[in-house]
Amino acid sequence: MHAILRARSPVWDPGPVTTPPHGLRERKKQATREALREAALRLAVEYGPDQVRVEDIAEAAGVSPRTYNNYFSSREQAIVAAITADRETRIAAAVAARPARVRLADAVTEAVVKHYTNTGEREHEALLLMTTRTALRDAFLDATADIEPPLTAVIAERLGDAGPHTARVLAASVAVAVRIALEGWLQLTGNAGAAGNFRAGGLVVPSGSLSDQLHAALSPLAPAFDVAERHTQP
Amino acid sequence: MHAILRARSPVWDPGPVTTPPHGLRERKKQATREALREAALRLAVEYGPDQVRVEDIAEAAGVSPRTYNNYFSSREQAIVAAITADRETRIAAAVAARPARVRLADAVTEAVVKHYTNTGEREHEALLLMTTRTALRDAFLDATADIEPPLTAVIAERLGDAGPHTARVLAASVAVAVRIALEGWLQLTGNAGAAGNFRAGGLVVPSGSLSDQLHAALSPLAPAFDVAERHTQP
DNA sequence: GCGCAAAATTGCGTGCACGCAATTTTCCTG
DNA sequence: CAGGAAAATTGCGTGCACGCAATTTTGCGC
Numbered sequence: 417m418h419a420i421l422r423a424r425s426p427v428w429d430p431g432p433v434t435t436p437p438h439g440l441r442e443r444k445k446q447a448t449r450e451a452l453r454e455a456a457l458r459l460a461v462e463y464g465p466d467q468v469r470v471e472d473i474a475e476a477a478g479v480s481p482r483t484y485n486n487y488f489s490s491r492e493q494a495i496v497a498a499i500t501a502d503r504e505t506r507i508a509a510a511v512a513a514r515p516a517r518v519r520l521a522d523a524v525t526e527a528v529v530k531h532y533t534n535t536g537e538r539e540h541e542a543l544l545l546m547t548t549r550t551a552l553r554d555a556f557l558d559a560t561a562d563i564e565p566p567l568t569a570v571i572a573e574r575l576g577d578a579g580p581h582t583a584r585v586l587a588a589s590v591a592v593a594v595r596i597a598l599e600g601w602l603q604l605t606g607n608a609g610a611a612g613n614f615r616a617g618g619l620v621v622p623s624g625s626l627s628d629q630l631h632a633a634l635s636p637l638a639p640a641f642d643v644a645e646r647h648t649q650p
Numbered sequence: 651m652h653a654i655l656r657a658r659s660p661v662w663d664p665g666p667v668t669t670p671p672h673g674l675r676e677r678k679k680q681a682t683r684e685a686l687r688e689a690a691l692r693l694a695v696e697y698g699p700d701q702v703r704v705e706d707i708a709e710a711a712g713v714s715p716r717t718y719n720n721y722f723s724s725r726e727q728a729i730v731a732a733i734t735a736d737r738e739t740r741i742a743a744a745v746a747a748r749p750a751r752v753r754l755a756d757a758v759t760e761a762v763v764k765h766y767t768n769t770g771e772r773e774h775e776a777l778l779l780m781t782t783r784t785a786l787r788d789a790f791l792d793a794t795a796d797i798e799p800p801l802t803a804v805i806a807e808r809l810g811d812a813g814p815h816t817a818r819v820l821a822a823s824v825a826v827a828v829r830i831a832l833e834g835w836l837q838l839t840g841n842a843g844a845a846g847n848f849r850a851g852g853l854v855v856p857s858g859s860l861s862d863q864l865h866a867a868l869s870p871l872a873p874a875f876d877v878a879e880r881h882t883q884p
Numbered sequence: 885g886c887g888c889a890a891a892a893t894t895g896c897g898t899g900c901a902c903g904c905a906a907t908t909t910t911c912c913t914g
Numbered sequence: 915c916a917g918g919a920a921a922a923t924t925g926c927g928t929g930c931a932c933g934c935a936a937t938t939t940t941g942c943g944c
Contacts, residue, residue: 444892482893482894482932485931491929491930579869581867593819593823639873672920675911716926719900724901
């Protein structure tokens, strides 16, 4: 299985605080990135996901195949990125937008739930396409990890640099909870829509809407947020 | 990038509760798996990690190259598996062994810390080998996710099936926290050993031993465990 | 505009991951 | 022990990921 949606090495890099040096260069790269995303999704929808080769996507975007892999490190990433696009930024911004008096746990949960339930028709159609192909579904689930860095930043701001790893651990936990919720939801829509919870192998597998899944997965983390928050502002 | 260390699809499968059907077949498979692990590590240490091809490992273990990929889905997995081996089982067992009166959060933390600080010489030597190669380091960090399933089981037992996803979210959060701790630790040993915390890009990067890193990363999750535990046994 | 240094793109070569279908091995049953 | 089905192994073919080094493009100071 292909792991990861992030091209960079996983070792923590705080990243530049100020805007990167060459603003114009950067915009061009983003344009290329978007062109690749769009081309990938369009071709995947039109011809079916596994009929699209990297070569095709690159050509449609006007770059060499090798350049494709400078932007996306797997064939599936570009397709997934077309759907997830600015998810990370949006969720982080939504959290930051909440007034400081609401519980951080609630702010995060609401931001996440709102994002995932507000997905338009285009995404929903594409999702059905993805869930049928194992590699695509894996890449889609792996993409949840991308919310970690921006979420870390916004949490760290709210917490005022509590413990060393605190913000990052909370952000990463949210990401992994979202992943679990999505897995549960996909499994439901995949199987027959049996309502109600049922037992399987000694574990409770929850049923319900995506919103239910997200709430169920995120709620166990709320106490961690509460304590971290209280720790900074008694 | 290659994702995941787990061969199985990421969608949740409760798995069989009873022992799998063919006990003898299974043991043979484990033998082959171990042979591949050992061969991989031995060759990697002897000739250097990137001088070892999958073909070599397979040959040393007496199977075809194609069979290698039936057991491990990347070249690096076998090498990493030789070190991490029964980590998942050991940690879960250590948690289960603690008396029910100790805080679950403490039980988990202690089990994890003890495991990672008790690694023998063999592992430490191999670790230095791995951290220098990006692909290997990534695979090593990805392997932390493997503790999720057994940890989920043991947590679920202690919690008595609290919420639907609760046990799994907690287990996955622990896994991701361990990953973060390891990343921080690797970054430290990689760079010059500057002591004390320092600021980089507005985030606090912690310094200290592996044990310190683990405690720092796991402590934010403790309240989540406490509440989940209290929720079942008031 | 000119030139130059940094950065992005590209081609090439290599090993790898994996679907598929054929083959061999294992283990159960009568 | 023979038959036969399930499971594991294997070979093959294909596309892919990525290191490396050469080349082209970009942005900036003059």
